[in-house]
Amino acid sequence: GQQVMQIPQYQHVQEGEDFTTYCNSSTTLSNIQWYKQRPGGHPVFLIQLVKSGEVKKQKRLTFQFGEAKKNSSLHITATQTTDVGTYFCGVNTDKLIFGTGTRLQVFP
């Protein structure tokens, strides 16, 4: 069945450092979604990528869909303490399957 791996599982960074999380699938994807869950909160939709090689930006966040549509990345430039949380990717098959998540901790 569909497997979705996210790496790393945890990442601790100093405020101002960059951060990247990767989402890898065993099969070609039609699209990928990214979500953020703050501590004590619930997942909130960030963005959806559909096209091969697509790159989208939201302020300091850059989302990329791989050329082969089997992987994706989320990059945060110059992290801030407000970026703390767990980032999930979600992939569509006959349902939305979420990755294992990457927990980001930012030290001031």
Add this chain to the structure above:
Amino acid sequence: ETGVTQTPRHLVMGMTNKKSLKCEQHLGHNAMYWYKQSAKKPLELMFVYNFKEQTENNSVPSRFSPECPNSSHLFLHLHTLQPEDSALYLCASSQVGYRGFSYEQYFGPGTRLTVT
């Protein structure tokens, strides 16, 4: 955000109790979901309802019983739970298209369940 609401927000129950979790979505979506979130499995899909019909039961034990009376309401009935069922239970809704393609999902705040 008030698009998806869940009650109660916290629940403590004994192993012999029967309780129900309620979810309501105000977004006009055609699909609703139950997820279990714990340290072991961050976002574990339990059930999917598409146009009120259950389309997914992800090998969930029968002590969890979902009910979807209409496309806006979703319940999770709980009975004879085990301590390992303690977790955050999240409800979500989305618009689902062709072949089950899910557009972005909107989550409720969750119910923190503790089984004693």
